[in-house]
Every structure is written in structure tokens, then in C-alpha cells.
Amino acid sequence: MHTIAVIGTGKMGEVLLSGLLRAGWPVDRLLVTTRRAERAAELRERYGVEVVDNDTAVERADVLAIAVKPQDAEVLMSELGPGIPADKLVVSLCAGLPTSFFAKWLPTGTPVVRVMTNTPALVDEAMTAISAGAHATAAHLALAEEMFRPLGNTIRVPESQQDAVTALSGSGPAYFYYLVEAMTDAGILLGLPRQVAHDLIVQTAIGSAIMLRDSGEHPVKLREAVTSPAGTTISAIRELENHRVRAALLAALEAARDRAREIADQNL
Incomplete structure (x- = not known):
């Protein structure tokens, strides 16, 4: 050994x-x-x-x-x-x-x-x-x-893909914690106690991650299964799109990748 x-x-x-x-x-x-x-x-x-x-x-x-x-x-x-x-x-x-x-x-x-x-x-x-x-x-x-x-x-x-890996999974946990923090604040705004909001979000995140891992389904299909016509979920998704959350995530990960490249350049 x-x-x-x-x-x-x-x-x-x-x-x-x-x-x-x-x-x-x-x-x-x-x-x-x-x-x-x-x-x-x-x-x-x-x-x-x-x-x-x-x-x-x-x-x-x-x-x-x-x-x-x-x-x-x-x-x-x-x-x-x-x-x-x-x-x-x-x-x-x-x-x-x-x-x-x-x-x-x-x-x-x-x-x-x-x-x-x-x-x-x-x-x-x-x-x-x-x-x-x-x-x-x-x-x-x-x-x-x-x-x-x-x-x-x-x-x-x-x-050649390691800078992208750094941006996506190396830094990735911080993005999820940031999202949980924001959703917890939203739960409090909606009238839930902080601990209740936290517990709801964390278990939802765990269950969703396991479904993504084990179901073999594309995330779009899993999201669509929760998104009823004229329902609550599509109303929330519309607001996320209106605020360009998807574009913000793309820009954020590009920024993380670029910073990884800068670190390499500073040390070579």
C-alpha cells in the first residue's frame, strides 16, 4: 500500500x-x-x-x-x-x-x-x-x-476542462447555500418561522437532488412534472425568467471560470 x-x-x-x-x-x-x-x-x-x-x-x-x-x-x-x-x-x-x-x-x-x-x-x-x-x-x-x-x-x-469544473462544482456548493439562504428569507417574508422555512427547503433540496441522480430524467422533465397549467409553480418560474435568473447563473459561472484562469496566469 x-x-x-x-x-x-x-x-x-x-x-x-x-x-x-x-x-x-x-x-x-x-x-x-x-x-x-x-x-x-x-x-x-x-x-x-x-x-x-x-x-x-x-x-x-x-x-x-x-x-x-x-x-x-x-x-x-x-x-x-x-x-x-x-x-x-x-x-x-x-x-x-x-x-x-x-x-x-x-x-x-x-x-x-x-x-x-x-x-x-x-x-x-x-x-x-x-x-x-x-x-x-x-x-x-x-x-x-x-x-x-x-x-x-x-x-x-x-x-482543459478543469477551470469549468472549478466554476461548476468546486464553487458549486456556495451557489446552493446562497439559494437556500434566499429561499429561507422568502419563507420568512411569507410568514413562516425561520427554522420551519429552513427545514422545508433543505429536505426539498435533498429529495430533489436524489430524484435528479436516481431517476435518470432530464431536469426539464422533472420540473415540468411540478409545473401545472396556470398554477403556483409556473407563476414563480415566470418571475425567475423575468428577473433573468438563468442569464445571471450563466454569467456567474463564466466569472468563476475566468477567475480560475486569472489565478493560473498569476502563478505561471
């Missing part, structure tokens, strides 16, 4: 670590690094995992999962990259950064896999997109899938 080191165990690094442990990955096959002593103590106490420095992680691990913030990746890789042997697998969780960013710091031929997951990984319901860098093989992709499958679902995409 491979030894995995999580480099920079912040929020997403901890998500990966906890998911691997829940899936039964041996704790003695996991290493973590962090810059702060109090964070190291917290991780040891919470997970019983060994906290090491970056150089030790590179020496002992087969797989290096880079989980630092994108703006911190250049400093990390300038210090660490040249010393990473070409037979290690580098898995990037850094939003917006292409595999070519890591390749410029690494020995020629080092395999890099780019991963975009999302916060529902905390409840094992993530959507994780995985892309191969220039030197990553099918075996490397399979290993990355093995790492992230405990967190939810995985999908392979060409790296």
Missing part, C-alpha cells in the same frame, strides 16, 4: 486525510505537514497521524498531495520541487493551478495529477474531477481515484 503525505494540511488537506482514514487507509501510511505547531498538535490528537516536515514527507511518501492555498504554492514548490524524485506522484488540490505549474519546479518526467473536489467531501458526498498531467499514466489516475473515492464520486476530465 502506498504512503501518502498531505502537504499543507488546512481545510481541504484535512478533508482528504479524514476521508482516507474513514475508508480504512492505515494511519501508519499517512503523513501530514503543517507550518503551525498548534495545528500539528491538533492533527495528532484528532487523527493520531504522524506530523513531519516537508523534507521528511518527500523522503518517506510515495504520493505527495499538495493542499496549500494557490498563492502559497510557488514558495512551497521552489523550496521542495527540485528535491522530489521523479518516481513520486504529485497530486495537486490547488484550485486554478495547472499541472504545468508544478512541472516547472519538478524533475523532468515527474507525474502530476490535478484534482478539484468540493466541500461535501466532509460528508462523503463530494464531486471530484481528476486530470492527468503530461507524465501521469492510467495507473496514476487510478491511484488518485482510489484516494478520493471515499469522499464521494470521481470523474476523469481533460485538464
Whole structure:
């Protein structure tokens, strides 16, 4: 079994670590690094995992999962990259950064896999997109899938699609929370207590998502099944269209994709 080191165990690094442990990955096959002593103590106490420095992680691990913030990746890789042997697998969780960013710091031929997951990984319901860098093989992709499958679902995409994935599913949970927040406010406006409105919306969202996943039906068909002629739903849909909600969503996701590209450009 491979030894995995999580480099920079912040929020997403901890998500990966906890998911691997829940899936039964041996704790003695996991290493973590962090810059702060109090964070190291917290991780040891919470997970019983060994906290090491970056150089030790590179020496002992087969797989290096880079989980630092994108703006911190250049400093990390300038210090660490040249010393990473070409037979290690580098898995990037850094939003917006292409595999070519890591390749410029690494020995020629080092395999890099780019991963975009999302916060529902905390409840094992993530959507994780995985892309191969220039030197990553099918075996490397399979290993990355093995790492992230405990967190939810995985999908392979060409790296050229990763900025779109970031906009759609990486940032996606925030859009749903925003919608639930707005609908809760609407429920209060309509006279419901906040908790009642919240419970109604959350369960409706869960049920609707399961129907989308399990029914195999197109979302238009599912929406039409709720939309009676001259009824309440079509009146609401008309207002959404009048306020150009669909166009706003398209523009919002384009903006997120463009920002992902900007992050990459700033670091290349």
C-alpha cells in the first residue's frame, strides 16, 4: 500500500486525510505537514497521524498531495520541487493551478495529477474531477481515484476542462447555500418561522437532488412534472425568467471560470 503525505494540511488537506482514514487507509501510511505547531498538535490528537516536515514527507511518501492555498504554492514548490524524485506522484488540490505549474519546479518526467473536489467531501458526498498531467499514466489516475473515492464520486476530465469544473462544482456548493439562504428569507417574508422555512427547503433540496441522480430524467422533465397549467409553480418560474435568473447563473459561472484562469496566469 502506498504512503501518502498531505502537504499543507488546512481545510481541504484535512478533508482528504479524514476521508482516507474513514475508508480504512492505515494511519501508519499517512503523513501530514503543517507550518503551525498548534495545528500539528491538533492533527495528532484528532487523527493520531504522524506530523513531519516537508523534507521528511518527500523522503518517506510515495504520493505527495499538495493542499496549500494557490498563492502559497510557488514558495512551497521552489523550496521542495527540485528535491522530489521523479518516481513520486504529485497530486495537486490547488484550485486554478495547472499541472504545468508544478512541472516547472519538478524533475523532468515527474507525474502530476490535478484534482478539484468540493466541500461535501466532509460528508462523503463530494464531486471530484481528476486530470492527468503530461507524465501521469492510467495507473496514476487510478491511484488518485482510489484516494478520493471515499469522499464521494470521481470523474476523469481533460485538464482543459478543469477551470469549468472549478466554476461548476468546486464553487458549486456556495451557489446552493446562497439559494437556500434566499429561499429561507422568502419563507420568512411569507410568514413562516425561520427554522420551519429552513427545514422545508433543505429536505426539498435533498429529495430533489436524489430524484435528479436516481431517476435518470432530464431536469426539464422533472420540473415540468411540478409545473401545472396556470398554477403556483409556473407563476414563480415566470418571475425567475423575468428577473433573468438563468442569464445571471450563466454569467456567474463564466466569472468563476475566468477567475480560475486569472489565478493560473498569476502563478505561471
